[in-house]
Amino acid sequence: MRGRQTGLRAAALALALLAAAGCSTVATDPRDPFEGFNRAMYAFNDGLDQVAVKPVSRAYKAVAPEPLRGMVRNFFANIDDVFNGANNMLQGKFLDGWTDWFRVVVNTTFGVLGINDVASDMGLEKHNEDFGQTFAVWGVGDGPYLMLPFFGPYTLRDSGGLIFDWELDPVVRARPIALRNSLIATRFVSKRTDLLDASRVMEEAALDRYTFLRDAYLQRRRSLIYDGNPPRERRPQE
Amino acid sequence: MSKWIASAAFAFAAAAGAQDTPPGELVKSVMLDIQASVAQDKDLQAGDRDKTIALIEQKALPHFNFVSMTSLAVGPAWQKATPEQKKRLVEGFRGLLTRTYASSVNSFRDQKLDFRPVRMKPADTDVTVLVRVLQSGAQPLDIEYDMEKTVRGWKCYDVRVGGISLVVNYRTEFANLVREGGVDGLINALEAKNKSAERPAAATAKK
Numbered sequence: 001m002r003g004r005q006t007g008l009r010a011a012a013l014a015l016a017l018l019a020a021a022g023c024s025t026v027a028t029d030p031r032d033p034f035e036g037f038n039r040a041m042y043a044f045n046d047g048l049d050q051v052a053v054k055p056v057s058r059a060y061k062a063v064a065p066e067p068l069r070g071m072v073r074n075f076f077a078n079i080d081d082v083f084n085g086a087n088n089m090l091q092g093k094f095l096d097g098w099t100d101w102f103r104v105v106v107n108t109t110f111g112v113l114g115i116n117d118v119a120s121d122m123g124l125e126k127h128n129e130d131f132g133q134t135f136a137v138w139g140v141g142d143g144p145y146l147m148l149p150f151f152g153p154y155t156l157r158d159s160g161g162l163i164f165d166w167e168l169d170p171v172v173r174a175r176p177i178a179l180r181n182s183l184i185a186t187r188f189v190s191k192r193t194d195l196l197d198a199s200r201v202m203e204e205a206a207l208d209r210y211t212f213l214r215d216a217y218l219q220r221r222r223s224l225i226y227d228g229n230p231p232r233e234r235r236p237q238e
Numbered sequence: 239m240s241k242w243i244a245s246a247a248f249a250f251a252a253a254a255g256a257q258d259t260p261p262g263e264l265v266k267s268v269m270l271d272i273q274a275s276v277a278q279d280k281d282l283q284a285g286d287r288d289k290t291i292a293l294i295e296q297k298a299l300p301h302f303n304f305v306s307m308t309s310l311a312v313g314p315a316w317q318k319a320t321p322e323q324k325k326r327l328v329e330g331f332r333g334l335l336t337r338t339y340a341s342s343v344n345s346f347r348d349q350k351l352d353f354r355p356v357r358m359k360p361a362d363t364d365v366t367v368l369v370r371v372l373q374s375g376a377q378p379l380d381i382e383y384d385m386e387k388t389v390r391g392w393k394c395y396d397v398r399v400g401g402i403s404l405v406v407n408y409r410t411e412f413a414n415l416v417r418e419g420g421v422d423g424l425i426n427a428l429e430a431k432n433k434s435a436e437r438p439a440a441a442t443a444k445k
Contacts, residue, residue, distance in 0.1 A: 028414070029410065070374055070375065073374075073375040073376070074374065074375040077375040077376065117374045117375045120372070120374055120375075125377070125378060126375070126376060126377045126378075127377055128377040194376075197342070197344070197345040198345075200341055201338060201341045201342045201345075204337050204338050204341040204435065205334065205338040205341075205404075206411070207411050207415070207427055207428070207431055208411055208414070211410055211411050211414065212407060212411060215406070215407045215409075215410050215411075216402045216407055219401060219402045219403060219406060219407065220400055220401055220402050222401065223398075223400065223401020223402070224401065228380055228401060230401065
């Protein structure tokens with residue numbers, strides 16, 4: 001109950017900030033009308049990342065050998081498969097949905113509580129689904145791009161999806177609170193560690209990291225919504 | 239013995255020119271060749287950047303069409319650029335892409351790759367080659383190479399990783415820079431980025 005109130009308060013605050021930012025920003029990209037606000041949030045997230053999150057992730061990578069990190073990754077990935085399945089069902093992809101749920105059964109039993117991804121070795125491929133994608137399949141448009149504090153890049157639709165992802169997440173619902181917090185922190189560090197290589201590539205590639213990340217995120221989401229086969233955009237004439 | 243003949247035949251085919259190598263086989267041979275090189279070399283595994291760049295300059299970059307990539311990323315402004323500007327744009331973008339590529343080589347060094355068969359007709363001149371990176375606890379990562387047939391063999395003009403097109407991703411950035419400072423503004427930004435990236439590399443090499 002208390003968690004919900006904090007969530008609502010945070011949402012109200014975010015909306016107020018958005019409204020304030022919307023008035024003062026000169027937008028150049030129609031997909032990103034709140035660019036001023038988003039850039040400020042990006043600076044905040046990036047600062048936090050440089051100071052705290054990235055160092056912790058590097059330490060985790062240095063201390064924990066890959067087999068152990070793999071087990072941590074797989075444990076949380078197994079929980080995700082429950083919701084990959086649910087979202088595939090909601091999108092009418094029943095075969096994929098059953099595959100996801102069968103993966104959970106296989107990995108929870110033969111994979112010992114999910115720490116081994118034996119289902120992938122058996123050829124049962126993992127999917128990547130969430131409520132944001134489900135809403136997109138149901139016809140909800142992207143909405144404006146939003147850089148959320150702590151959570152990173154989203155669109156308005158995907159932030160709506162995030163509320164469902166988050167509220168239903170067994171890790172977030174875990175009790176006592178101390179256990180929940182350490183589970184959330186562990187999962188976060190595990191995910192950030194897996195992105196260390198990608199973020200280094202991005203630093204190398206981008207002229208303006210904010211724009212590069214935004215465009216990459218929007219392209220990635222489009223690809224995920226279409227399960228890797230988005231309608232091909234026409235090659236502009238030379 | 240048959241292995242030796244096969245590799246001799248392969249070397250001969252390579253020497254005769256890669257013109258006739260179908261795009262799927264070309265991608266496969268280049269990727270496996272790079273993986274094998276990294277597996278044999280301690281410096282490459284440690285992330286030695288100069289050596290990594292030398293490796294991809296030799297093995298991979300000849301199969302890219304940087305003029306196509308640049309024109310696609312620059313968009314409408316490409317038309318208005320002078321030949322000299324075009325040359326500098328291609329050089330700048332090539333440098334940027336080369337270093338980006340180099341920084342990703344190590345991530346794929348011991349990944350299982352699944353080379354998907356390419357569906358194409360003999361007359362096709364533009365195909366996509368799909369390679370999937372299989373990973374535990376995550377959805378397989380798709381790498382797609384858009385390839386076009388040229389007189390000098392099949393050349394790659396865009397790479398999509400997890401659905402993110404490299405060329406498309408630069409379009410907004412490039413368009414913003416052209417709007418602010420014209421084509422020369424974009425050239426300067428590319429050259430400045432390349433220069434700033436060379437300096438820390440030299441500094442770490444000395445250490």
